[in-house]
Amino acid sequence: MRSFDYVIVGAGTAGCVLAARLSADPEVTVLLLEAGTAFPDGDSGWHYRTVPQADADRATLSYPLGKALGGSSRADGLMAGLGDPDSYDAWAEAGATDWTYAALLPFLGAGAASPVGPPVEPLWAATVEAGHHPQADRDALPAGEMLAAIAQRPNLTVLPDAQAVRVVVDRGDCRGVAYHVDGHTGLTCADREVVLATGAIGSPRLLLLSGIGPGADLRANGLPVVADLPGVGSNLQDHPRSQVAYAATGPVPADRAPHMLARTDPDGPQDLHLTFGDRPLHPRHEPGEEDGYSVVFALTRPASRGTVRLRGPDPYAPPLIDPALLADDADVDRMVTGLRMARDLGGAPALSSVRDTEEFPGSGVDSAAVLAQYVRDTVTPCSHPAGTCRMGIDGAAVVDPELRVHAVDGLRVADASVVPSIVTGNTHTATLAVAERAARLISG
Ligand SMILES: Cc1cc2nc3c(=O)[nH]c(=O)nc-3n(C[C@H](O)[C@H](O)[C@H](O)COP(=O)(O)OP(=O)(O)OC[C@H]3O[C@@H](n4cnc5c(N)ncnc54)[C@H](O)[C@@H]3O)c2cc1C
Structure with missing residues (x-):
């Protein structure tokens, strides 16, 4: 069995940063384990679905996540x-x-990484007409690029196609990681620490598989209780989104389109993200074939909280992902307000020369009750999971403010799961910041 100073599990957005920073010290050895492949094709990814969403017509919704060197940053829009x-x-x-x-x-x-792009007409003009301050996209760096730049370091070992199945804990000390690769089970030792960077779905899943989580749930799943931490897998947050879709008289390119932040309550904080899409999006975010455009609206401060749980002890069984979209009625009300604001944008005079009809929900549809039902029929998560290994000092917190797992020595979590609440921006940048700070905390 080979040992390393640090074993990082998950080569996604956070894991690549951690590997780069920790292996910068040539005296330190680092193993980076990744379940996904080094050379992903279009089909690689965790093709998860949610459990039936009680407040969204009991729909089971697609929940794609990246599974490759680079993790979800390979799949994401990098806004x-x-x-x-x-x-x-x-x-x-x-x-x-x-x-x-x-x-x-x-x-x-x-x-x-990149500066703002040129304004795109007429979407830009529509934004101003609807009373917003448009912003252009900034591109983020895919995490895999950072990894490619350091792959030759002799003190860094990168092991793709290796799925961690549990962390090994002996009398309260985390000693290493068990993983499956090429049909075999491998075991690796961490002389200093194991750092989980398996994301806000993967990290609670791996802790639970390791017997670290709510005791009663672990026992019900046939797993030993290594550490009874009730908060593991709770507090799942994502940005719920829907859209107003328009048919147009021709193509409406939305590349580099403006996007904007807004308030559903004029006296409250910014809590809505509005953006254009270059296709008319049908219910559940399915792109239509016809010419057109959409205005996508997403809540940036959702009140609803969900869970990640296991189906049983099988490490290959997909987890039970319940983002509990729209579980809090306040989210429904704010989504309806967001829809009306999206409509103001999509129906702006600047777009009248290209706009044909409002396809969804349809221009005749205006009552709050019907729009609320439309939101429930169309809502999807953004694949921005966060919060499931919450950092804090109370009894339900999973890691402390130095990201050390409560009640287990030698084990940290450093990814999108540790944030107590989801940020109002895109989660990639916040996750990079968590990982950068984690690397400082770890290396002192
Ligand atoms: C389709 C999509 C679009 C997105 N669009 C945007 C956007 O436009 N802007 C933005 O800011 N954010 C976006 N995001 C979100 C952003 O990508 C994430 O917030 C960020 O990547 C989270 O980083 P992470 O390190 O926590 O997890 P990830 O990047 O998901 O990394 C986790 C890694 O761990 C690996 N892993 C999991 N379990 C195991 C295991 N048991 N053993 C070994 N390896 C394992 C995974 O394969 C993965 O590589 C998007 C995400 C998706 C999926």
């Missing part, structure tokens, strides 16, 4: 909105001592 400072400050207020926007600011620039 690099930072989010509002107060959505980071909320972490410290929830018990994540010193995880404020100011403390994270040095790490938040890292994910934004």
Whole structure:
């Protein structure tokens, strides 16, 4: 059995940053384990679905995540909105001592690579007409590029196609990781630490498979209780989204289209993200074939909270993912307001020369009750899972503010799962910042 100073599990957005930073010290050996492949094709990914969504017509919704070197950054749109400072400050207020926007600011620039693109007419003009301050996309760096740049370091071993099945804990000390590769079970030892960067679905899943989680659930799944941590897998958050879709008289290119943040309550904080799509999106975000465009609206401060649970002890069984979309009625009300704002945008005079009809929900549909049903019929998650190994100091927190798993030595989690609440921007940049700070905490 080979041992390394650090074993990082998951080569996604966070795992690649951790590998780059920790292996920068040539005296330190690092293993980076990844379930996905080094050379992904169009079909690679975790093709998850949610459990039936009680408040969205009991639909089971697609929940794609990246499974490759680079993780979800291989699949994501790489829009690099930072989010509002107060959505980071909320972490410290929830018990994540010193995880404020100011403390994270040095790490938040890292994910934004390219400058803003040129304004796209007529979408840009429609945005101004509807009273918004448009912003252009910034591209984020895919995490795999960072890994490619360091792959030759002699002290870094990258092992793709290796799925971790549990962390090995002996009398409260995490010693290493068991994984499956090429039909065999491998075991690797960590002389210093194991760091989980398997994402907000993968990290609670791996902790649960290792017997770290709510005791009663573990026993019900036939797993031993290594550490009774009730918060593992709770507090799942994602940005719920829907759209207003229009048929058009010709193609409406939305590349580099503006996007904008807005308030569903004029006296409240920004809580809505609006963006254009270059296809008319049918219910559940399915692109239509006809010419047209969409205005997608997503809640950036959802009140609903869901869970990640196991189906049983089989490490290959997909987890039970319940983002509990629209479980909180306040989210439905704000989505209806968001829909009306999306409509103002999509129906703006600047688009009258290309706009044909409002296909979904349809221009005649205006009552709040019918629009609320439309939102329930069309809502989808953004594949921005967060919060399932929450950082804090209370009894339900999973990791402490230095990202160490409570009640287990030598084990940290450093990915999108540790944030107490989802940021109001895109989650890639926030995850990069978590990983950068984690690397500092780990290496001292
Ligand atoms: C389709 C899609 C679109 C997105 N669009 C955007 C966007 O436009 N802007 C934005 O900011 N964010 C976007 N995101 C979200 C963003 O990609 C994530 O917030 C971010 O990548 C989370 O990083 P992470 O390191 O926590 O997890 P991930 O990047 O998902 O990395 C987790 C890694 O762990 C691996 N893994 C999991 N379990 C195991 C195991 N048992 N053993 C070994 N390896 C394992 C996975 O294969 C994966 O490589 C999008 C995500 C998706 C899926």
